[in-house]
Amino acid sequence: MLLTTGRIADQWHTMTRTGKSPSLRAAAGVPFLELHPNDAADAGVKDGDDVRVVSRRGAVVLRAKVTDGIAQGVCFAPFHWGALHAAAGAGTLNATTLGAVDPTSKQPELKAAAVRVERVVPSRGHATSKHHRARLVVVGTGMAGLAVVEEALRRRPADTWRVTMLGEEALPPYNRVLLSKLLARDAGSGELELRPPTWFSDQGVDLRGGLPATSIDTAARTVTDASGTDHPYDALVLATGSRPFVPPIPGANLAHVCAFRTWRDADALAAAAPGTEAVVLGGGLLGLEAAAGLRSRGVRVTVVELAPRLMGRQLDDDGAQMLRRELESQGLHIELGVSVTRISRNQVELSDGRTVPANLVVVAVGVRPETSLAQAGGIEVDRGIVVDDELHTSADGVWAAGECVQHRGTVYGLWAPLAQQARVAGARVAGDPAAFHGAITATTLKVSGVGVYAGGVADTDLDAGHDEIVHRDTRTGVYRKLVLDGDRLAGAVLLGDTGDATKLTDLLRSGDPVPEHLLNPAGGHVEAPPPCATDTVCSCNAVTRGEIDTAITARGLRTVAQVGAATRAATGCGGCAPEVERILAERSSDRNTTAAETKPAAATMAS
Numbered sequence: 001m002l003l004t005t006g007r008i009a010d011q012w013h014t015m016t017r018t019g020k021s022p023s024l025r026a027a028a029g030v031p032f033l034e035l036h037p038n039d040a041a042d043a044g045v046k047d048g049d050d051v052r053v054v055s056r057r058g059a060v061v062l063r064a065k066v067t068d069g070i071a072q073g074v075c076f077a078p079f080h081w082g083a084l085h086a087a088a089g090a091g092t093l094n095a096t097t098l099g100a101v102d103p104t105s106k107q108p109e110l111k112a113a114a115v116r117v118e119r120v121v122p123s124r125g126h127a128t129s130k131h132h133r134a135r136l137v138v139v140g141t142g143m144a145g146l147a148v149v150e151e152a153l154r155r156r157p158a159d160t161w162r163v164t165m166l167g168e169e170a171l172p173p174y175n176r177v178l179l180s181k182l183l184a185r186d187a188g189s190g191e192l193e194l195r196p197p198t199w200f201s202d203q204g205v206d207l208r209g210g211l212p213a214t215s216i217d218t219a220a221r222t223v224t225d226a227s228g229t230d231h232p233y234d235a236l237v238l239a240t241g242s243r244p245f246v247p248p249i250p251g252a253n254l255a256h257v258c259a260f261r262t263w264r265d266a267d268a269l270a271a272a273a274p275g276t277e278a279v280v281l282g283g284g285l286l287g288l289e290a291a292a293g294l295r296s297r298g299v300r301v302t303v304v305e306l307a308p309r310l311m312g313r314q315l316d317d318d319g320a321q322m323l324r325r326e327l328e329s330q331g332l333h334i335e336l337g338v339s340v341t342r343i344s345r346n347q348v349e350l351s352d353g354r355t356v357p358a359n360l361v362v363v364a365v366g367v368r369p370e371t372s373l374a375q376a377g378g379i380e381v382d383r384g385i386v387v388d389d390e391l392h393t394s395a396d397g398v399w400a401a402g403e404c405v406q407h408r409g410t411v412y413g414l415w416a417p418l419a420q421q422a423r424v425a426g427a428r429v430a431g432d433p434a435a436f437h438g439a440i441t442a443t444t445l446k447v448s449g450v451g452v453y454a455g456g457v458a459d460t461d462l463d464a465g466h467d468e469i470v471h472r473d474t475r476t477g478v479y480r481k482l483v484l485d486g487d488r489l490a491g492a493v494l495l496g497d498t499g500d501a502t503k504l505t506d507l508l509r510s511g512d513p514v515p516e517h518l519l520n521p522a523g524g525h526v527e528a529p530p531p532c533a534t535d536t537v538c539s540c541n542a543v544t545r546g547e548i549d550t551a552i553t554a555r556g557l558r559t560v561a562q563v564g565a566a567t568r569a570a571t572g573c574g575g576c577a578p579e580v581e582r583i584l585a586e587r588s589s590d591r592n593t594t595a596a597e598t599k600p601a602a603a604t605m606a607s
Contacts, residue, residue, distance in 0.1 A: 552584065
């Protein structure tokens, strides 16, 4: 019998593998679910209604097809309605079955599952009246958690929500990406603020920093915080982020060993006196940012990296070599191909037997998704919290976004894809269709003043038919490498000059052929087409040149911070700030030119 309560019914659906057959897809039409008339009546479903099929693992939205050609108590849907063929935000059928797959065919081991079928009621959100506001609880007060709330509020008026945010850090949400700039004194504390405190009260958001969630009851739909208070929810979003990974090194628990993850960590590192001997474990992005920030404060820094090159995930050998050369010229000492085997009070011991003085040790060897809360609540967890394309977890009414998430087997650590996830989760809790189909990873940053861009693959696979175009100038510290798959961009590495970063990221995401002016090894010698309004300026927050132009003109904006507050541009990694400055300068020039052109002619004496 089909149940419409919160329990999973003893009803089965079976699926067929027809996704590879165009003729079968064409004959099938829209994604559908066949239901017996009695089951449809019990669920309040009519032929042609949208229905949600929910199992213990996930959910998918299909179109109901009521027919007596199927047995009562059984429903059927073609299995090919997956990421390639289903509508955006509808989910996939294999999200409702077991996670195990056949090792050869890579198809789910079982194409049947006990499910619940419920009618999808068209709604502009969870709130149905002024007397009932949708209860949205967000666990996590970081960048992703705030982005979810912003998107939900953008789509539905604030008075339709009761939003509660629970977080470990006492501070309001801040831009964690800029912590390295704060440490290096390239940014002030005010620049890390994402929203002023008054914004939360004005939007009716109950921000409870310093009060983390301790448990989730998905059956009762409540979250309990550290004070023992229960928070009922209609929609729950987990944005629990990640935690620094600390290797099991003897001495790693000593007082002078710290991570570089939070504002408090940055303050602790900033307190190091000039002349302090510091060792940074990790030559990746975070480790180099910590090292550069400490070096700018007069600290003597040694970077220890087990891999044979710096930033091994982003750079190729040549780019990493040039970066090392530049950083060492600035006073950093770098040890590659070794690890720290023991930490003592005043030194560390390396795997080759040498010792390095260390009054301060910074561990920056990576992070791990924070999944303990979800796992204890019975939500499916692998390396991260497992989600579908809608960012929906295995629990009904629970979504997740950010560094804690595992989507299609991938855990993302860069802000741009995490921001996309947050926008999708915010749209879905508001009742709007949205989907995240994965992302091309690309990042633009400055390491101790050296501009670095990395997107797509860094190493050329000649066996796969890749080509590469390389420009290397050790005198100026400029390195440029494009990896091409036919006429399309497969990857890019820029060092020293990152002016084409946004264009390259757009090409990686669109798959469009690389224009001729970008194929020149030195870049910039072939005339580039003029910029247009649809060009993406801020990849992190998907802000176009046209949106920035409109905001500047309409509001009379004059600073990057003002543009950021109005459009969110330059509030992610900050890599687009120079481009925003250029646009501001262009608009300022336009205003001056217009003013000059409209200035009245000087008065003359009548003859």
